[in-house]
Amino acid sequence: MAQQLLNAIFIGSIYALFAVGYTLVFGVLDVLNLAHSAVFMLGAVITYSLVALHGVPFLPAAVIAVLVCGLLGLLIEFVALRPLRRRNAPPISALISTIGLALIFVAIVEQATPSSFFHWLWQDGANSVRFPSNAVPNPTFHVLGLTIEGTKLLILITTVVLMLVLGYVIRFTQLGRALRAVAENRRAATLLGIQVDRIFASTLFLSSALGGLAGLLFGLAISDISPYIGRDQVELKGLAVIVLGGMGSIPGAVLGGYLLGMIEVLAFVRFGSNIEAGVAFAALFLVLVLRPQGLFGARLRERL
Amino acid sequence: MRTGARAIVVGLVLLLSACGGSAPGGASSSNSYQGKTIQLGAILSLTGAGGVYGPSSQKGMQLAVDKINNSGGVNGAKLALDVRDDASDKAQSAQVAQTLIQQGQLLALLGPTLSNSAVAVHPLAESFKIPILAVSTTGIHIVPDCNYPKTDPCTYVFRDSLGEETAIPTNIKVYAAKAHPKTGVLMVANDDKFSSDGGKIVQNTVGQYGIQLLDTVAFPKATADFSPVVTKAVQKHPDVIFITSLGGIPAKIMIEARRQGFTGQFLGGNGFNTAVVSTQAADAGKGAESGSAWYLNNTFPSNADFVHNYRTKYGGDPDQFAAQGYAAILILADAAKRANLTFSDTPGDRTKLRDAMQSVNIQTPLGPFQFTQNHDVKQTVWVIAMDGHGGFTLVSSVNPS
Numbered sequence: 001m002a003q004q005l006l007n008a009i010f011i012g013s014i015y016a017l018f019a020v021g022y023t024l025v026f027g028v029l030d031v032l033n034l035a036h037s038a039v040f041m042l043g044a045v046i047t048y049s050l051v052a053l054h055g056v057p058f059l060p061a062a063v064i065a066v067l068v069c070g071l072l073g074l075l076i077e078f079v080a081l082r083p084l085r086r087r088n089a090p091p092i093s094a095l096i097s098t099i100g101l102a103l104i105f106v107a108i109v110e111q112a113t114p115s116s117f118f119h120w121l122w123q124d125g126a127n128s129v130r131f132p133s134n135a136v137p138n139p140t141f142h143v144l145g146l147t148i149e150g151t152k153l154l155i156l157i158t159t160v161v162l163m164l165v166l167g168y169v170i171r172f173t174q175l176g177r178a179l180r181a182v183a184e185n186r187r188a189a190t191l192l193g194i195q196v197d198r199i200f201a202s203t204l205f206l207s208s209a210l211g212g213l214a215g216l217l218f219g220l221a222i223s224d225i226s227p228y229i230g231r232d233q234v235e236l237k238g239l240a241v242i243v244l245g246g247m248g249s250i251p252g253a254v255l256g257g258y259l260l261g262m263i264e265v266l267a268f269v270r271f272g273s274n275i276e277a278g279v280a281f282a283a284l285f286l287v288l289v290l291r292p293q294g295l296f297g298a299r300l301r302e303r304l
Numbered sequence: 305m306r307t308g309a310r311a312i313v314v315g316l317v318l319l320l321s322a323c324g325g326s327a328p329g330g331a332s333s334s335n336s337y338q339g340k341t342i343q344l345g346a347i348l349s350l351t352g353a354g355g356v357y358g359p360s361s362q363k364g365m366q367l368a369v370d371k372i373n374n375s376g377g378v379n380g381a382k383l384a385l386d387v388r389d390d391a392s393d394k395a396q397s398a399q400v401a402q403t404l405i406q407q408g409q410l411l412a413l414l415g416p417t418l419s420n421s422a423v424a425v426h427p428l429a430e431s432f433k434i435p436i437l438a439v440s441t442t443g444i445h446i447v448p449d450c451n452y453p454k455t456d457p458c459t460y461v462f463r464d465s466l467g468e469e470t471a472i473p474t475n476i477k478v479y480a481a482k483a484h485p486k487t488g489v490l491m492v493a494n495d496d497k498f499s500s501d502g503g504k505i506v507q508n509t510v511g512q513y514g515i516q517l518l519d520t521v522a523f524p525k526a527t528a529d530f531s532p533v534v535t536k537a538v539q540k541h542p543d544v545i546f547i548t549s550l551g552g553i554p555a556k557i558m559i560e561a562r563r564q565g566f567t568g569q570f571l572g573g574n575g576f577n578t579a580v581v582s583t584q585a586a587d588a589g590k591g592a593e594s595g596s597a598w599y600l601n602n603t604f605p606s607n608a609d610f611v612h613n614y615r616t617k618y619g620g621d622p623d624q625f626a627a628q629g630y631a632a633i634l635i636l637a638d639a640a641k642r643a644n645l646t647f648s649d650t651p652g653d654r655t656k657l658r659d660a661m662q663s664v665n666i667q668t669p670l671g672p673f674q675f676t677q678n679h680d681v682k683q684t685v686w687v688i689a690m691d692g693h694g695g696f697t698l699v700s701s702v703n704p705s
Binding site for chain 1: 494521522523524526527528529531532533535536539552556559563564565584586
C-alpha cells in the first residue's frame with residue numbers, strides 16, 4: 001500500500017504541474033487555453049529530439065524546451081487570443097481557437113518527415129519512445145521495502161519548489177501584484193496604469209513554460225513520449241483537476257492534482273482498472289456537489 | 305449463404321469449362337499472364353500501438369514482391385502491392401479495407417496487423433468475396449469463424465500467422481517443464497482483442513502445469529503510468545508474470561517490474577516477438593520467453609535465403625512479422641500461378657485464387673507451408689528468449705503434433 005501511495009504522489013505531481021499552468025491562464029485571462037496539452041506534449045518531444053537525436057545533454061535540452069514552450073505561449077496569445085480579444089469575441093471563441101492551435105501543434109509533430117527534427121517518429125514505427133538510459137541517469141533507491149526512482153523524486157522536488165517559487169512571485173512581486181490586479185478587474189487594472197496586454201503575454205509565457213516542463217518530466221518518468229500524450233493523458237484530467245481545485249486557484253490546482261492522483265490509484269487498487277476512471281470521476285463529482293466552487297474556489301476577487 | 309455458395313460453384317464450373325473450351329494446356333494460361341499485373345492490397349498498422357509490427361510485415365512483403373518480380377514474376381505477370389496504414393484503429397482499418405475493395409482491381413488483401421481490427425475487416429472481405437490472408441493476427445476466432453459468434457466458416461479468410469492458442473500453451477509447457485514455477489500473476493490489457501484473448505488462454509492453461517494464478521491485473525492500453533499496475537502484481541511475489549499485451553507495453557511493464565525488485569520470469573505472447581520490443585525492454589527483458597512462429601537461425605531451406613536478402617536490402621535482421629509477411633506473398637504468388645486467372649473477370653479471379661490458396665504447398669521461411677482445413681497455419685513453434693540487447697535466443701522448438 002505504501003508503494004501505491006508513493007505512486008499516487010508521483011503521478012499527482014505531474015497532474016499538479018500541468019494544471020497550474022492551465023489554471024493560471026484561466027485565472028488571469030478568463031479563457032481556457034486548450035492548447036496547453038499540446039504544449040505539454042511539445043515539452044517532451046522537443047527535449048527528446050534534442051537529447052536523443054542531436055546529442056544535447058539533458059539539462060540544456062530541458063532548458064531550451066521549456067523556453068521554446070514559453071515562446072509558444074506567446075504564439076498562443078498573439079495568434080489565438082489577442083486578435084479575438086481585440087474584437088470583443090466571447091470567451092467560447094478563444095476556446096475554439098486554442099483547440100485549433102492544439103490540433104496544429106500535434107499535426108506538425110505527426111507530419112514530420114524522416115529527415116526533419118521530429119524524425120524519430122519514423123525510426124521504428126513505434127510512435128512512442130523514451131529517453132536513452134545513458135542520457136538521463138535514473139538511479140533507483142530501495143528504502144524500507146519501497147522503490148523510489150530518481151526521475152520521479154526529481155519530479156516531486158521540482159513540483160514542490162516551483163509551487164513555492166510561483167506562490168512567492170504571485171504574492172510578493174510587482175509582476176504578481178499586477179497579475180492579481182488584472183485577474184480581479186481588467187478595466188481597473190488598466191486605469192491604474194498596468195499594461196494589461198503585457199501581463200497577458202507574461203501569463204501565457206509562464207503558463208506554457210510550466211506546461212512544457214510538466215511534459216518533459218512526464219516523458220522522463222513515465223517513459224512514454226508520443227504526439228498524443230497531451231491529448232490522451234492529461235487534457236481531460238487537467239481540466240478535472242482545475243475544476244476540482246477551483247477555477248483559477250493555484251493552490252487548488254496543486255491540491256486537486258495530488259487528490260486526483262490519489263483517488264485514481266486507490267480506485268485502481270480497490271476496484272481494478274475497469275472502473276478506475278469511473279470511480280475517480282464519481283469522487284470528483286461528489287466533491288463538486290458538496291462544494292460547487294471547487295476546493296479553493298472563491299469569489300472572483302480572491303483568485304490566484 | 306447457401307445460395308451464395310451454390311452460385312459460386314456454378315460460376316466456377318462455367319468459368320472452368322470456358323477456360324477448358326478456349327485453350328488447351330497450361331502453356332496458354334501462362335501466356336495470358338504475360339504483361340499483366342496481379343494487384344494486392346495490404347492493410348497494416350504502420351503507426352499507433354501496432355506500429356511496432358506493421359512496418360516489419362511491410363518490409364517482408366516488399367522483399368518477396370521484389371524477389372518474384374525480378375525473377376520473371378508469376379507466369380510473367382508482375383505483382384503490385386498497395387500498402388495502407390490503419391493507424392492501429394479498428395474503424396480506420398475497416399474504412400481502408402472498404403476503400404481498397406471498392407477500387408475493384410485487387411485480387412487479394414493482406415492483413416490487418418491487429419486481431420482487434422481483423423474482427424471488422426475479415427467479415428467485410430468475406431462478404432465481398434475477396435481472399436484475405438492474415439499475416440500477424442493471432443487472436444481467437446480469426447479463422448475459420450471470422451463472423452464469431454456465428455460459426456459458419458468464412459471461406460475467403462486465411463492466416464499464415466501462428467495463433468496464440470498454440471503459441472502460449474507451448475511456451476508455458478516448455479517453461480513449466482524446465483523451472484516448475486508454482487505461482488503466477490497475469491497482466492493483461494483489457495481493451496484489445498489480441499491482449500484479452502491471450503489473457504484467456506493463459507488463464508485456461510496454467511492449471512494444467514500446476515501453476516496457481518494469484519491475481520489477474522487488467523489495465524487499459526492507454527495507461528500512462530504503469531507503476532500502480534506493476535506494484536499490484538509484484539506485491540504478490542509470483543514466480544512468473546504473464547504479460548499479454550502489445551506495442552510498447554510489455555517492455556514498459558518489464559522495466560517497471562525490475563525496478564520494483566521483481567526477479568522472477570516473464571512469459572508472454574506474440575506481443576514480445578519483435579526486435580523493437582526486445583530493444584525497448586533491453587536488460588529488463590533479458591530471458592523473457594515467448595512462443596514464436598519463426599526464429600532467425602532456423603534451418604528451413606528457404607530461410608537462409610530470406611534472411612540474407614533481408615539483411616542486404618534493409619541492413620538489419622528480420623523478425624517474425626517480416627517472415628510472415630514474406631511467406632504471405634510467396635503463398636499468394638504460388639496460388640496465383642496455379643489459378644488460371646483471366647485478368648478480365650475480377651470476381652471470378654478472386655474465387656479462383658481462393659481455391660488455389662487452399663492447396664498451397666510450398667517452402668517458406670516459416671517451414672513447409674500448407675493451410676489446414678480451417679485455413680489456418682500448422683507449423684513449428686519456436687520458444688525464444690530476449691537476449692537483453694534487441695535480439696532473441698532459441699530456448700527450444702516444438703514440432704506440430
